[in-house]
Structures are given as C-alpha cells and as structure tokens.
Amino acid sequence: MPDPSTRVLLVTGGSAGIGRATVRHLAAAGARVVTCARDGDRLAAAVGDLPVVTTTAADVADAADRARLVEAVMAEHGRLDGVVLNAGLGWAGLVEDMPGDVVEGVVALNLTGAIEVTRLALPHLLAAARERGRADVVAVSSVAAWAQVPPLSVYSATKAGLDGFVKGLRREVTARGVRVHTVNPFFVRTEWLARGHGSAPESDDDARGRLSRGIAPERVAEAIGATLDAPRSRTVAVPRWAGAVRLGEVTPVDRLLDAVLSRRLGAVRRAADRAVRRRTG
Numbered sequence: 001m002p003d004p005s006t007r008v009l010l011v012t013g014g015s016a017g018i019g020r021a022t023v024r025h026l027a028a029a030g031a032r033v034v035t036c037a038r039d040g041d042r043l044a045a046a047v048g049d050l051p052v053v054t055t056t057a058a059d060v061a062d063a064a065d066r067a068r069l070v071e072a073v074m075a076e077h078g079r080l081d082g083v084v085l086n087a088g089l090g091w092a093g094l095v096e097d098m099p100g101d102v103v104e105g106v107v108a109l110n111l112t113g114a115i116e117v118t119r120l121a122l123p124h125l126l127a128a129a130r131e132r133g134r135a136d137v138v139a140v141s142s143v144a145a146w147a148q149v150p151p152l153s154v155y156s157a158t159k160a161g162l163d164g165f166v167k168g169l170r171r172e173v174t175a176r177g178v179r180v181h182t183v184n185p186f187f188v189r190t191e192w193l194a195r196g197h198g199s200a201p202e203s204d205d206d207a208r209g210r211l212s213r214g215i216a217p218e219r220v221a222e223a224i225g226a227t228l229d230a231p232r233s234r235t236v237a238v239p240r241w242a243g244a245v246r247l248g249e250v251t252p253v254d255r256l257l258d259a260v261l262s263r264r265l266g267a268v269r270r271a272a273d274r275a276v277r278r279r280t281g
C-alpha cells in the first residue's frame with residue numbers, strides 16, 4: 001500500500017528509455033508516480049508491476065489528453081508535487097528534407113506539450129510549495145539545446161525553446177517555492193530515433209538492435225532524481241563533461257560551425273539516412 005505522505009510525481013513518456021528508467025528510479029526512492037505514454041499496453045508492461053506507479057494511456061501532444069492526465073493525478077492522489085517533462089520525439093534529417101506534418105508533430109510534443117502540461121500542473125505545484133515547502137518541474141531537454149547541429153536543427157530548436165521556457169518560468173515561481181530544472185543529456189541508448197521516424201518498437205525484443213548509441217538511460221534517471229532533491233533550480237548536463245557543448249555558443253566557434261557544417265551537408269544527410277535506416281529497417 002503506497003504511503004499517502006510521500007511525494008506524487010508525474011512523469012510523461014514512461015514506457016521506454018529515459019522515462020521508464022526515471023519512473024523505476026523515483027518509485028524505488030519512495031515516490032508515488034503517475035506516468036503516461038500513447039501505447040498503454042507497452043506502458044503497463046514496462047512499469048505496471050510497480051505498486052506505487054499508476055499508468056495511463058495519453059498523448060502529450062493532445063490538449064484533451066493533457067487535461068485528462070493532470071485531472072487523473074488529482075483524482076487519484078489529491079496532490080501533485082513534481083512533473084518530469086520527458087516525452088519527446090526527435091527526427092534526424094535536414095530541414096529541407098523534413099515533411100511539414102513531422103515538424104508540427106515534434107513542436108506539438110516537445111514544446112507545446114511540455115509547456116501545456118506545466119501550465120495545467122502549475123496551480124497544484126504552487127499549492128504543494130505553499131503547503132509542503134517545495135515543488136519541482138524537471139524538463140528533459142538535450143545538449144542539442146546548446147548545439148544547433150544538423151541533422152537535428154528542428155529538434156534542437158524545440159529543446160532550445162524548452163530551455164527558454166524553463167528560464168522564464170523560474171523567474172515566475174522561484175520566490176513561491178517551485179524549483180524548475182533542466183536535465184540536458186548527450187546521446188542516450190534509447191528507442192528515440194526509431195520512434196521519431198515512425199517505427200516505435202512494440203517491445204524490448206523488438207527494440208533490440210534498434211537502440212541509438214549512447215549512455216545508459218539509468219544515468220539520466222539518476223540525474224533527474226538528484227534534481228528533485230536539489231536545494232535550488234538546476235541545469236544539469238549528463239554526463240557532466242557534456243556541458244562543454246555550450247562552448248559552441250561562443251561567437252568564433254559558432255561562426256566556424258556555420259562555415260564548416262554548411263559545406264558538408266551531403267555527408268550529414270548520408271550519415272542521418274544510414275542511422276535512420278539501421279533503426280527503422
């Protein structure tokens with residue numbers, strides 16, 4: 001029986017990758033967790049075995065589903081202490097090769113969806129901060145927010161937008177006890193590329209051989225768990241050395257990247273095509 005005095009946390013996108021690792025990490029640390037994904041069966045198979053976890057099928061890119069999700073948390077627990085904005089999609093390719101509906105879908109989830117879940121959760125988070133002394137928003141961003149590098153230009157733009165939202169929100173809520181964090185991972189071993197290109201694995205077996213290269217999602221989950229206990233709002237690169245990616249924003253480096261990358265678009269396009277074929281084929 002879950003302890004009703006423990007924190008209630010909402011984690012979006014909990015059926016795979018970083019979200020699944022985060023749900024498991026937070027549940028093991030004693031939180032009560034509500035999580036969602038579009039594929040409710042995969043979600044239940046991923047984390048439905050945990051007694052402190054509630055799963056619900058919901059699409060964060062859909063306004064009615066977002067409202068239903070936050071209402072479901074309040075109906076079940078009567079409180080909400082933190083939100084982990086994890087659900088996100090990527091797409092590897094040049095802007096000129098990207099279908100318009102894919103652009104709209106990536107923005108609708110990574111940016112509009114994340115902002116709107118936060119907006120709907122905010123009255124409950126402010127109440128938690130008032131009544132129990134703290135509440136948290138953790139945005140799962142990316143180092144791509146700092147390095148606007150093809151073939152991830154549109155994805156990078158959504159993550160830079162998310163980081164901008166976090167900075168603004170901090171200035172609205174810090175004095176009222178809500179901490180707002182970003183966790184910015186480098187490459188993580190997940191289903192991200194396959195899912196973003198319309199080939200979401202149906203199971204872990206199906207995902208085998210189709211995971212992107214990178215660090216284990218559990219490392220990102222640990223960083224998310226640590227921010228939820230941090231004394232103040234944090235921006236955390238995972239691994240820590242990946243914070244050096246911000247050097248790309250220094251003007252001479254920025255100009256060099258413009259000059260070099262825009263001359264190598266053929267190679268960028270071929271590398272992205274190969275990576276996508278390996279994960280979706």
Ligand SMILES: NC(=O)c1ccc[n+]([C@@H]2O[C@H](COP(=O)([O-])OP(=O)(O)OC[C@H]3O[C@@H](n4cnc5c(N)ncnc54)[C@H](OP(=O)(O)O)[C@@H]3O)[C@@H](O)[C@H]2O)c1
Binds near residue numbers: 036038040086
């Ligand atoms: N993998 C990386 O290298 C990397 C690096 C930096 C940042 N990130 C960020 O980390 C976050 C998690 O990515 P991941 O790599 O763990 O991806 P993943 O393995 O593809 O997992 C994504 C999770 O989000 C869910 N999801 C996708 N679209 C959704 C929607 N519209 N509504 C609700 N749930 C949705 C998926 O389930 P359903 O498909 O069933 O909905 C799945 O549970 C994303 O924000 C991503 O941008 C990833």
